[in-house]
Amino acid sequence: MSSSTRDFLELQGQTNGSPYLVEVDRAEGIYIYDTNGKRYMDMIAGVAVNNIGHNHPKVVSALKTQIDKHLHVMVYGEFIQESQLNFAKSLSKLLPDQLNCVYTVNSGTEANEAALKLAKRVTGRTELVSFRGSYHGSTHGSLSVSGNETKKEAFRPLLPDVRFLTFNSMDELAQITQKTAGVIIETIQGDAGVRVPTKGFLAAVRSRCSEVGALLIFDEIQCGIGRTGSLFAFEQFDVVPDILTLGKALGGGMPIGALVSSKENLETFKHNPMLGHITTFGGHPVVCAAANACLEVIQTEINYAEVERLGQLLEDLIGQNSEIKEVRRIGMMFAFDMASFERVEKVVHKCLEKGLISFWFLSHPYSFRLSPPLTISEIEIREAGRIILEAIEET
Numbered sequence: 001m002s003s004s005t006r007d008f009l010e011l012q013g014q015t016n017g018s019p020y021l022v023e024v025d026r027a028e029g030i031y032i033y034d035t036n037g038k039r040y041m042d043m044i045a046g047v048a049v050n051n052i053g054h055n056h057p058k059v060v061s062a063l064k065t066q067i068d069k070h071l072h073v074m075v076y077g078e079f080i081q082e083s084q085l086n087f088a089k090s091l092s093k094l095l096p097d098q099l100n101c102v103y104t105v106n107s108g109t110e111a112n113e114a115a116l117k118l119a120k121r122v123t124g125r126t127e128l129v130s131f132r133g134s135y136h137g138s139t140h141g142s143l144s145v146s147g148n149e150t151k152k153e154a155f156r157p158l159l160p161d162v163r164f165l166t167f168n169s170m171d172e173l174a175q176i177t178q179k180t181a182g183v184i185i186e187t188i189q190g191d192a193g194v195r196v197p198t199k200g201f202l203a204a205v206r207s208r209c210s211e212v213g214a215l216l217i218f219d220e221i222q223c224g225i226g227r228t229g230s231l232f233a234f235e236q237f238d239v240v241p242d243i244l245t246l247g248k249a250l251g252g253g254m255p256i257g258a259l260v261s262s263k264e265n266l267e268t269f270k271h272n273p274m275l276g277h278i279t280t281f282g283g284h285p286v287v288c289a290a291a292n293a294c295l296e297v298i299q300t301e302i303n304y305a306e307v308e309r310l311g312q313l314l315e316d317l318i319g320q321n322s323e324i325k326e327v328r329r330i331g332m333m334f335a336f337d338m339a340s341f342e343r344v345e346k347v348v349h350k351c352l353e354k355g356l357i358s359f360w361f362l363s364h365p366y367s368f369r370l371s372p373p374l375t376i377s378e379i380e381i382r383e384a385g386r387i388i389l390e391a392i393e394e395t
Contacts, residue, residue: 002023004023004035005021005023008021020352020357022034022040022352022357023035023036025037026055027042027050027054027055028053028054028055029053029054029055029373029375030042030043030045030053030054030372030373030375030376030380031054032054032357038355039355040352040355040356040357041355041356041357041380041383041384041387042054042357042372042373043351043356043357043358043370043371043372043384044357044358044359044369044370044371044372045249045371045372045373046253047222047248047359047371048190048222048223048227048248048249048333048371049248049249049251049253050249050252050253050373051225051226051227051249051294051298051373051374052249052252052294052297052298052301052302052373052374052375053373053375054253054373055253056252056253056293056294056297058293058296058297059252059253059254059290059293059294059297061293062289062290062292062293063254063286063289063290065289066083066285066286066288066289067286069285070285071284071285071286072281072284072285073285075278075279075280076104076278076279076280076281076282076283077278077283081283081285081288082285083285083286083288083289083292084104084283084285084288086288086289086292087102087104087283087288087289087291087292087295088102088104090292090295090296091258091260091291091295092260094231094232094295094299095232095244095260096240098240098242098262099240099241099244099260099261099262100262100263101260101261101262101263101265101266102258102259102260103258103259103260103261103266103269103277103282104256104257104258104259104282104283104288105256105257105258105259105279105282105283106255106256106257106279106281106282106284107137107247107255107256107257108137108219108221108222108245108246108247108248108257109136109137109138109139109142109221109247109257110139110257110279110282111221111245111246111247111257111258111259112136112137112141112142112145112184112217112219112221112245113137113139113141113142114245114259114277115182115184115217115219115243115245115259116128116141116142116145116159116182116184116217117141117276117277118182118215118243118259118261118265118266118268118269118277119181119182119184119214119215119217119243120181120182121268121269121276122181122215122265122268123180123181123182123213123214123215124181125178125179125180125181125214126160126161126179126181127161127162127163127177127179127180127181128144128145128159128161128162128163128180128181128182128183128184129162129163129164129165129175129176129180129182129183129184129214130145130146130147130162130163130164130165130183130184130185131147131164131165131166131167131185131186131189132147132164132165132166132167133147133167133189133191133192133195133363134146134147134167134184134185134186134189134191134192134219135147135148135186135189135190135191135192135362135363136184136186136219136221137221140155140158140159141159143155143158144158144159144162145159145162145184147164147192147363148191148362148363151362151363163175163180167185167189167192167195167197168195168197168198168201169201170200170201170204173204173205173208174208176205176208176209176212176214177212178212178213180209180212180214181214181215182214182215182216182217182243183205183208183209183214183215183216183217184217184219185202185205185216185217185218185219186218186219186220186222186223187202187218187219187220187223187224187228187232187233187234187237188222188223188228188233188330188333190222190223190333190361191361191362191363191364192361192363192364193328193335193337193361193363193364193367193369194328194329194330194333194334194335194369195328196328196330197237199237199238199239202234202237202239203237203238203239205239206239206240206241209242215242215243215265216241216242216243217241217242217243217244217245218233218234218241218243218244218245219245220232220233220234220244220245220246221245221246221247221248221257222248222333223330223333224244224246224248224249224250225246225248225249225250225294225298226249226298226302226304226307226331226374227249227331227332227333227371227374228330228331228332228333229304229307229308229311229330229331229332230304230331231298231299232244233330242261242262242265243259243260243261243265244258244259244260244261245257245258245259245260246258246260249294250291250294250295251287251290251291251294252290252291252293252294252297253290254286254287254290254291255287256284256287256288256290256291257282301375302374302375304331307331307332307374308331310332310376310378310381311329311331311332311334312329313378313381313382313385314334314370314372314381314384314385315327315329315334317381317382317385317386317389318336318385318388318389319336320389321389321392321393323338323339323343323392324336324337324338324392325337325338325339332370332371332372332374332376333371334369334370334371335361335364335367335368335369336367336368336369336370337366337367338366338367338368339366340366341360341365341366343366343395344360344365344366344367344368345360346395347368347388347391347392347395348360348368350391350394350395351387351388351391354387354390354391355387356384356387356388356391358370358388370384372384
């Protein structure tokens with residue numbers, strides 16, 4: 001065991017008993033290099049974060065430019081800062097008219113925390129509705145509306161007045177009532193193993209929320225920013241939420257989250273009480289500069305037809321193996337079902353040994369997940385498919 005590994009295990013809080021322990025030296029494009037010079041093909045993009053690849057030159061340039069100007073100068077919402085304002089302008093221009101106001105925070109789970117508060121504040125109600133299989137984050141509020149009961153049990157009591165419905169099922173939508181403040185739903189369920197709703201289901205959720213006066217929250221922290229083959233996943237379903245939450249890929253590799261709603265809704269945070277939602281580092285100027293550059297790259301360099309073509313190619317390559325029981329995919333978001341968690345674990349570790357990073361799902365352990373950078377080439381897709389098939393055969 002190296003001294004770095006020993007220090008990592010002893011000095012840093014751990015999340016699981018078997019971390020990957022790759023000692024990272026640098027990263028570029030779809031590759032991560034360790035301190036021994038070994039190259040890893042990053043086929044999860046930091047878990048749907050590096051959608052434009054690692055260290056994109058436009059993001060790096062924007063970071064350096066902003067660092068030379070200033071770092072943190074004031075808590076969010078008090079000073080006019082160019083990078084914050086440019087980011088808000090860029091993001092709002094890409095969204096429907098009713099999603100015209102941006103509140104920038106530090107992470108996706110913070111965006112969801114703020115969204116839950118906003119739904120309660122706007123409606124004056126307390127009930128929150130979520131869906132089984134959902135994952136919205138690990139902080140108390142976000143965990144309260146996440147569906148994995150095993151992960152929640154040790155941390156109860158959580159938020160009261162939370163109701164869970166069955167994802168993609170029309171039958172239970174009548175349980176959204178005039179007591180409901182907000183309905184939070186991943187446009188595409190990620191941690192449940194890439195579950196794609198029908199257009200009719202999302203339209204019915206939208207209709208029911210409008211009927212009873214509940215706010216509809218789309219969590220696109222994982223499935224947004226190009227991951228599903230469109231800038232925002234909801235664009236493929238012809239449904240617009242009242243509140244949109246973003247994170248992960250939004251920062252081009254930097255930590256950021258965003259709560260987006262109407263100006264009218266977000267105004268409620270200003271009074272009764274004043275400072276109804278606050279953040280010290282939300283909208284950090286350096287991070288906003290990176291996010292603004294990321295949005296530019298996504299718009300100018302990502303070809304969604306090519307994302308779909310290469311996504312289908314990878315699905316076909318890996319799906320041909322007889323051990324793959326089912327494939328669920330949208331854009332470059334994949335779940336490959338196998339017979340057991342033990343088989344998935346062996347394949348994932350063999351891939352790592354062979355220089356390819358894959359991963360699994362918290363709530364769907366008998367699938368392995370892929371979410372490669374959207375900038376991946378056909379040659380790299382074919383190489384990834386070859387390595388994964390070899391890993392399946394060798395284990």
